[in-house]
Amino acid sequence: MKKIILFVLIFNLTQNYAQEKLIINTYNRTSTLLDGNWNYIVDPYENGYFNYRYEAFDTQENPSKNAYFLNSKPSNPSDLVEYDFDASETIQVPGDWNTQKENLFYYEGTVWYKKSFNYSKSKSTNRVFVYFGASNYESHVYLNGKKLGTHIGGFTPFNFEITDLLKTNDNFLVVKVDNKRKKEGVPTLNTDWWNYGGITRSVKLIETSSNFIQDYFIQLDPNNKNKIKGFVSLNGTEITNKKIQLSIPQLQINKEFLTDENGVIEFELTNKKIKYWSPENPFLYNVILNTEGEEIKDQIGFRSIKTEGKFILLNDKKIFLKGISIHEESPFRKGRAYSLEDAKQLLNWAKEMGCNYVRLAHYPHNEHMVRLADKMGVLVWEENPVYWTIQWDNEDTFKNAQNQLTTVINRDKNRASVIIWSMANETPSSNERNIFLNKLATKTRTLDPTRLISAALEQSSFKGSSTVKTIHDPFAEVVDILSFNQYIGWYAGLPEECEKIKWKIEINKPVIISEFGAGAKKGFYGEKTTRWTEDFQEYLYEETLKMIEQIDQLQGISPWILVDFRSPRRPLPKIQDGWNRKGLISDDGQKKKAFFVLQNYYNNKN
Missing domain, CATH: 3.20.20.80 (Glycosidases)
Structure with missing residues (x-):
């Protein structure tokens, strides 16, 4: 069990780099999609982020109205505001900007996104988080003019709590997305794939109870195929001595645990009737976690490797x-x-x-x-x-x-x-x-x-x-x-x-x-020693x-x-045309x- 405790502590520490701990299994949680049309502004000089002396607006106590994250509107006909999200074009989220907008096909830089929405919580004491499946590469996120945080990395999810900033009507979520390749980045400057920019995976609002299940790890013990073990951890202000119920109906498992002072339970359950997941029989168990005011379901297979x-x-x-x-x-x-x-x-x-x-x-x-x-x-x-x-x-x-x-x-x-x-x-x-x-x-x-x-x-x-x-x-x-x-x-x-x-x-x-x-171009035939x-x-x-x-x-x-x-490293005309042709299936599915x-x-x- 010491390994499980260490696992929880490490995740709590390492997630600080992404500013907030990740909520897992958003797949099966109560959520509201924000996918669809978002307004966008292309900003290669980052005028919406820096003033003319290259000072970031979001570090200033009273930023200019021309800070894009404020979503400002002129207060009178004489007021100078040099952008307007609502009058700007729209783009689909999720999706990359390269293939949606022809003029952005090769673009690397900053694009600002804005989504307006209304939201009413199902219970007044509930909490709400905004969750991004991924956004490439550096993302600055703001709600109603306030910065939620920054995320770096183009392929990993991140979330921010918005409970205290959320209104019933006229919320606006603004995201500054910058896909410029960086020498110090991960990956770095040189790759053999397309640097798709944008909010590339779904965005959703996750509503939770005030004390909710943040994380869990439910696994087959690698040293004992008849034992399921793991942990569940809560997030909230009242997480000590809270009941958590773990059910796996197909195994007739229904156990109740009390959390420790860190809001964590650890468990080991022995069962000799476990069906093991495999390619031939990908059997998934229904796993249900219950705590006060919340039920989380997942489908988990048990196997050893x-x-x-x-x-x-x-x-x-x-x-x-x-x-x-x-x-x-x-x-x-x-x-x-x-x-x-x-x-x-x-x-x-x-x-x-x-x-x-x-x-x-x-x-x-x-x-x-x-x-x-x-x-x-x-x-x-x-x-x-x-x-x-x-x-x-x-x-x-x-x-x-x-x-x-x-x-x-x-x-x-x-x-x-x-x-x-x-x-x-x-x-x-x-x-x-x-x-x-x-x-x-x-x-x-x-x-x-x-x-x-x-x-x-x-x-x-x-x-x-x-x-x-x-x-x-x-x-x-x-x-x-x-x-x-x-x-x-x-x-x-x-x-x-x-x-x-x-x-x-x-x-x-x-x-x-x-x-x-x-590499091979579909439909191009010849001698077996003729490339492509x-x-x-x-x-x-x-x-x-x-x-x-x-x-x-x-x-x-x-x-x-x-x-x-697609790869910009592959320019050979009439053969590659910007595609890596090593696929066994062509880009049009042949x-x-x-x-x-x-x-x-x-x-x-x-």
Whole structure:
């Protein structure tokens, strides 16, 4: 139980970086969506945030009426106010501005959003929070002219309490969203995906009782498959000696607990009739938490995941991870994915291919993906956006990375489908980087001892040999699963190179090839050695699959990638046109020849 107490304390501390502790399971709480049309103003010079001496308006006692967060109106015909949200254009939330507004396609900078609304609480003593699924990248949030706080990170949720500022009528929520890439950011300046700006996931008002269930972790004990354990914590002014009832009807569990002085209960429940969640039987239990004036429901699966030598064991049985990597792009709108329909299409394509596993790259995806993966029986790798080369010796950068990782673990720690937390992708080894990643791994194991840790590393030559490959990275000793990206036949020679390559991996851990692939334009055919043809991509997949079968520890793969995705790094006319073409499905939903190669491999793989 000491680990559980430490888990709660760490979350209470780390969430301060996002200014307020995260409310989990907003999926099933009483809420009011603020999605739809929002007014917006493009502000590349940030005139709505700074005065002409570059002093922030929101730090001033009496800011100018031209501070956009005030939503000012002229008080008389002579009054000078140089903006008007209500007369400005509208944009859809959730959604990125790049694909909604042609003139903002490449825009990186500040856009201000404003939403007006009325709201009446169902009970006068209730509390209300505004919750953002995600907003890329730095967001300053204001309600009725008062600043709620700032959030940094483009893919993690955040919330602020608005109880004392909320009115029955004529509330206005203003958000300054800035997607400029920053050298000290996480991710940093250089990525191989589109920097979609905007409020990219749903915004909602969460109404709670005065003392409410803020957080809980309900899990199968990794050391005892007949034991469910965890914690529940309350938020409020009266949280000591409060009754919390935990019910799992299918297991005939109905227990009552009293909170301690911190508003926390800890529990261990033994039950020998637990059905274990798996891809073949993704069984979810209805879990109900009750406290005074509040009932929270969730759907939770119980399973164990661990490694033993070179094997991955799900519920103590060996499993090969038949996977694919996925970017968070909509298969329908050609922009940032955010809807349940987006998630269904992406995961259905993965299942059609024969996958039992997906790698959600290179950042936390929306909650629909993991919730649906729970129901569909798809195992999930989630990744922190520590990508390529960032400022390893910058303490603020580390805190930023740690906060984003902490937040996604907090959001998704009750999802049975999630089995791997990834610390990073393709980061070059150095002493500073190793310290950075080691600290993230240590934090993760403290927060969640029930899942595996990995990172997408890079392969290298074994003792200088050009034909023998290995993994030579100090962080390989830290992770539970040895994962790496390799592009032999695409960035290194042609696909025929694969037959020359041997692998010598001396670390006795399971191996996942987290990426391999080749670009292909759908409908472009030719010789199998002609780049960008479907035939080339098909040939590379055939040769790569034969090559990696030689790796004794191989326990899974997640080739790059399910669907073509936008990237400004890919300008080749008539082939890429701003798209990374390594998808096995084109941007308009057509399957390429390599899709069926991988599908056949999975269908015949035990």
